[in-house]
Amino acid sequence: MGKVIIKVSPKNQPPDGFDKIQPTLKKFEERLKILQDEEFNPSRPKNELYWDIHRIDHQKNRYIYSLYYQRKLIDKPLYLWLVKHKFINNELISKWRKQGYENLCCLQCIGETVCVCRVPKSVRKTNKDFKCIKCGCKGCASSD
Ligand SMILES: [Zn+2]
Ligand SMILES: [Zn+2]
Structure with a gap:
């Protein structure tokens, strides 16, 4: 079998700085994935499971919010890229900026x-x- 070559267009490539946050984001995504798989576990109470999913998702958004708006360690192109690729919820993050x-x-x-x-x-x-x-x-x- 020949090698599968995945072509990444320059447009879809993550902007500078993504490599620095990728390990942490990946940990969040992995924890979310495990929880989402538990949806099929009949002995897991659904609202408790949803609360756990929500908590991790909240932490993930908070992590990026803090890096972008508070600590200013990532720049706008990267932030927008994360929004576009649904790593974060821009609507929720925007609310946190309001009094x-x-x-x-x-x-x-x-x-x-x-x-x-x-x-x-x-x-x-x-x-x-x-x-x-x-x-x-x-x-x-x-x-x-
Ligand atoms: Zn509530
Ligand atoms: Zn609340």
Whole structure:
């Protein structure tokens, strides 16, 4: 059998700096993949599984957010490339830059009805073990 040659057009090649973040991104992707495979495990409670997936996905987006906006260690072409190739969720990351949304857990929780996890701990009337039913968030108001 002949060798399979995969042609990478220059347009699809990752921009400079990708090699530096690739090992960390890969770890996130691997953890997500393992969790996604567990969807077919009947003994795994579905909402718990979703919470775990959400947590890793959140950490992955937070990692890039921090590198790009806070520590300024990656540049715009790389950031846009990561968005284009769906490594990160630009909509969620953009929210974190807005006042009051700095700690937002996920876009689901600011949908048509705003989730209880968005209510500041000081005014929320729930027990201290509260976890949002949608994503497992323990509270994501900016004042928390
Ligand atoms: Zn939340
Ligand atoms: Zn929530």
